[in-house]
Amino acid sequence: MLELRNISLSLGDFKLDKFSLTVKEGEYFVLLGPTGTGKTVTLELIAGLYQPEEGEVYFNGARIDNLPPEKRQIGFVYQDYALFPFLTVDENIKFPLTHRRIHPKEIRQKCLETMEMLGITHLLSRYPSALSGGEKQRTALARALVCSPRILLLDEPLSALDPSTRESLQEELKRIHCITGTTTIHISHDFKEALALADRIGVMHNGVLIQHGDPVEVFKCPASEFTASFLGSCNIFRGEADGSCVKLSEYIQVFTLDQKHGRVSISIRPEDIIISQDPVSASARNSFPGVVTSIINQGPLFKIEADCGIALTSLITGKAATEMELAIGSEVWMTFKTTAVNVI
Amino acid sequence: MIKNIRAGDLTFQGIIVLAGGFMLIFTAAAVGLVLIRGIPGLISSISSPEIQFSIALSLKTSAVSTLSCIIIAIPVAYGLSRYHFRGKTLTASILSIPVSLPPLVSGTALLLLFGTTTLGKELSQAGVEFVFTPLGIIAAQFFVNAPYMIKIMKSTLDAVDPRLEFVARTLGLNQFEAFWRVTLPMAKNGIIAGTVITFARGLGEFGAALMLAGATRMKTEILPLSIYLNISTGNLEMALAAASVLIIISVAALFIFEALGGSFYETSRNK
Numbered sequence: 001m002l003e004l005r006n007i008s009l010s011l012g013d014f015k016l017d018k019f020s021l022t023v024k025e026g027e028y029f030v031l032l033g034p035t036g037t038g039k040t041v042t043l044e045l046i047a048g049l050y051q052p053e054e055g056e057v058y059f060n061g062a063r064i065d066n067l068p069p070e071k072r073q074i075g076f077v078y079q080d081y082a083l084f085p086f087l088t089v090d091e092n093i094k095f096p097l098t099h100r101r102i103h104p105k106e107i108r109q110k111c112l113e114t115m116e117m118l119g120i121t122h123l124l125s126r127y128p129s130a131l132s133g134g135e136k137q138r139t140a141l142a143r144a145l146v147c148s149p150r151i152l153l154l155d156e157p158l159s160a161l162d163p164s165t166r167e168s169l170q171e172e173l174k175r176i177h178c179i180t181g182t183t184t185i186h187i188s189h190d191f192k193e194a195l196a197l198a199d200r201i202g203v204m205h206n207g208v209l210i211q212h213g214d215p216v217e218v219f220k221c222p223a224s225e226f227t228a229s230f231l232g233s234c235n236i237f238r239g240e241a242d243g244s245c246v247k248l249s250e251y252i253q254v255f256t257l258d259q260k261h262g263r264v265s266i267s268i269r270p271e272d273i274i275i276s277q278d279p280v281s282a283s284a285r286n287s288f289p290g291v292v293t294s295i296i297n298q299g300p301l302f303k304i305e306a307d308c309g310i311a312l313t314s315l316i317t318g319k320a321a322t323e324m325e326l327a328i329g330s331e332v333w334m335t336f337k338t339t340a341v342n343v344i
Numbered sequence: 345m346i347k348n349i350r351a352g353d354l355t356f357q358g359i360i361v362l363a364g365g366f367m368l369i370f371t372a373a374a375v376g377l378v379l380i381r382g383i384p385g386l387i388s389s390i391s392s393p394e395i396q397f398s399i400a401l402s403l404k405t406s407a408v409s410t411l412s413c414i415i416i417a418i419p420v421a422y423g424l425s426r427y428h429f430r431g432k433t434l435t436a437s438i439l440s441i442p443v444s445l446p447p448l449v450s451g452t453a454l455l456l457l458f459g460t461t462t463l464g465k466e467l468s469q470a471g472v473e474f475v476f477t478p479l480g481i482i483a484a485q486f487f488v489n490a491p492y493m494i495k496i497m498k499s500t501l502d503a504v505d506p507r508l509e510f511v512a513r514t515l516g517l518n519q520f521e522a523f524w525r526v527t528l529p530m531a532k533n534g535i536i537a538g539t540v541i542t543f544a545r546g547l548g549e550f551g552a553a554l555m556l557a558g559a560t561r562m563k564t565e566i567l568p569l570s571i572y573l574n575i576s577t578g579n580l581e582m583a584l585a586a587a588s589v590l591i592i593i594s595v596a597a598l599f600i601f602e603a604l605g606g607s608f609y610e611t612s613r614n615k
Contacts, residue, residue: 047514069513076514082507086529096515099525147516 001025002046002151002183007055009045014038016045016207018055023151023185023200025060028177030194030215031187033204034230039187040079042204043153046185047076059150075144075182079156081136083128089115089139090124096147114146117179118172134165138172145180154186158193170196191231195219203227220269221342228267228344234313235268241343252309255285258343265344272340273314275304277324280335287335288312292328295321302326306334375591382588385581395585397562398570405478405566406546409485413493413542414535421497422523426506443491450488451555458483458556478564480557485546493542500534501527537604544597548590 007019016038023029033039044050046057048069057065064072083092093114097107115121118138128136137157144152157173158166174197177184188194194201195215202212203226211223222228228236239248241260247253254266274280280287290308302321305313312334326332389395424436442450458464458474467474474480504527512522528535550568557564559573567586574583 044510047510049510068518069510070516070518072514073516074514076511078507078511082505082511084508084512084526084530095512095525096517099517099521143515 001058001060002185003058004042004046005056005058007045007052007057009041009050009052011041011050014041014207016041016052019207019209020055021202021209021212023183026181026183028174028184028186028197028199030198030201031185031204032189032191032194032201032230033187034189037204038207039204040155043076043155043185043187046151047074047153048072073147073150075147075149075152077137077140077144077152077154077157079160081128081140083136083140083143085128088125088127089120089131092128092139093142093146095143100147110146114142117145117176118142132165133161134169137161137169141176145176145182148180149182152182152184154184156187156189159188159190173197191219203230205230222267222344224344225265225267228265228342233267233269233342235270235273236265237267237310238263238265240264244338246341246343248310252288254341255338256341256343257338258341260343267342267344268312268336268340270303270313270315273312273334273336275306275314275316275320275324275326276333276335277331279333285338286341287333289331289333292326292330292332295326295328304332306332308334378584378587379591382584382591386585386588389582389585392582394562394565395570395582395589398565398567398586399589401478401481401564402547402566405481405485406543406549409482409489409546410539410543412482412486413490414539416490417493417497417538418535421494421501422527424494425498425501439494440491442488443495447484447488447549447551448555451484451552454480454484454487454552454556474556476556476558476560476564478557481549481553481564481566484552484556485549488549488552489542489545492545493538496534496538496541497531500531500538503534504530533604537601540597540600540604544594547593 002021002023004019004021007016009016014036019038019042021031021042031039031042041050045052045065048064048067052065055065056063059072084095087095090111093111094107097110102110112121115124118141120135120138120142123131123135123139128139131139141157154173158169161169170193173184173186176182177197186193186197198215200213201215201218202209203218203222204210205226211218211227218227219231222231222233225236237248237254239246239254241247241256241258241262241264243259243261244257245253245255246264246266248266256266279289288308288310290306290312292304292306293311294303294305296303297318298315300318301315302318303313303315304321304326305311314334324330324332386395420439424432445453455475458467458480464474472479474483508526508530509519509522512526513519517525547566548568549566550572553564553566554569554572559565559569561573565573567590570586571583571590574580574586
């Protein structure tokens with residue numbers, strides 16, 4: 001188990017402020033946050049590039065923040081891979097083994113196993129400059145994994161890749177984690193990546209961990225407006241709660257299962273809002289008539305915005321949008337369940 | 345209008361061609377003249393003990409001073425490139441003072457340091473004599489060239505991504521091993537280029553060496569001092585022979601430097 005306790009560190013304009021984080025043994029943890037929020041610095045601190053000004057880092061109960069990087073056994077893969085350009089793929093992967101007293105035969109064996117796991121045996125004698133992004137990433141992963149690190153740190157491993165490579169590498173990361181069981185911290189700014197990979201996620205903002213937990217939980221019930229919008233909840237409103245009803249304006253109120261009182265924010269995921277041409281009668285208590293103000297084709301899904309007194313955004317399939325013959329100015333009903341309303 | 349523009353272009357290009365042509369002819373004429381008149385003399389005077397002594401002493405002193413420059417410049421340049429500390433700019437400025445000093449002044453400064461101070465006297469008593477000895481030549485070459493070497497090494501190390509060293513450390517290497525196995529190979533071309541240019545500059549060092557080591561025939565007579573001594577005694581043939589040796593070595597060094605500098609630039613750009 002890796003534990004960061006009340007870490008403070010300032011580097012120029014940037015600051016980690018009483019940052020705490022726990023990652024369990026064998027867990028795949030995704031640390032989410034916008035660019036420039038200190039995710040990479042956090043990883044570099046765990047790996048030993050920086051010493052915290054305050055706070056401690058523990059691994060399985062033993063303090064490690066005073067150890068030099070080479071004594072920590074923590075693998076690090078940078079976003080731009082940081083392969084040694086003057087060494088071939090094979091030499092890059094052997095690199096961590098050759099200075100230890102290991103028999104050459106064993107080195108070759110280990111190197112080959114790792115390369116086979118990542119499917120890069122055919123690249124053996126190539127130099128990094130002759131590799132594609134995905135191949136570089138696999139080589140960097142192999143180099144980090146070949147000495148069986150206790151923790152694997154991945155700095156935005158998928159963000160520099162094209163969409164199809166990204167998808168296959170995402171599967172690969174999942175598979176490797178299944179095989180090796182290495183405790184992994186993966187940083188990303190893409191919540192879809194986090195949902196696909198993570199056992200647990202953490203959301204970071206301005207050097208502070210603002211929420212962590214089960215990915216589906218955090219996704220459904222973001223604890224702050226920032227988290228809600230960062231995770232793609234575009235329907236965020238402020239209002240006055242009175243038990244199970246939140247008043248957003250004089251005419252608009254939303255029903256929730258929550259029993260809060262006073263000033264609150266609510267968030268509703270766009271995919272939880274159903275669009276229909278006629279009022280929906282069923283159990284859903286939140287249903288508003290409105291006029292479509294914008295339609296954006298996002299590939300498989302359409303993002304529909306309607307003015308219902310408040311601007312509600314819904315994600316529906318292209319098929320549904322065509323069947324309803326939606327156009328700007330169409331009159332629609334926007335409906336969502338009380339359970340879809342997250343009260344912050 | 346078009347005609348005017350073309351006429352303007354022609355004038356502009358004409359100036360460039362004329363200026364370039366002038367410099368090319370000027371350089372080739374001056375250097376070529378020395379070679380044309382010096383090389384026959386070199387062939388006949390290569391057997392003279394004086395020119396042999398001079399070549400050997402030049403190569404030896406320059407080799408030792410270049411080696412010393414590398415040993416000192418790499419750690420200094422690493423510090424300037426990688427660490428941030430108070431007074432870094434001031435440190436860098438002080439270190440590069442010899443670059444802007446006339447070599448004669450550098451030589452005078454060294455003469456004062458080694459000739460008149462307690463430090464100089466202590467060293468002299470311990471048998472380390474810099475004044476009017478070949479050791480003085482090495483000291484003079486080192487003093488003048490080390491700042492250049494530091495500059496070349498710093499720009500070389502600046503171009504090496506420090507994260508590569510950090511990654512090497514996460515892979516289990518200590519700081520020294522990471523430097524040795526990652527940063528040094530990455531800096532290889534820069535180091536070789538720096539070595540070549542420092543060696544060539546060492547061979548040509550005159551002013552500082554003259555002040556500290558003096559110009560004693562067959563004792564501190566390196567190639568530049570040989571030219572100076574022979575010109576002043578009217579032995580033009582010997583002087584031109586020594587000059588030809590220096591030209592040949594310098595041009596060779598320039599080509600090696602350019603070749604390495606070029607490939608070094610390519611690799612850092614393609615990174």
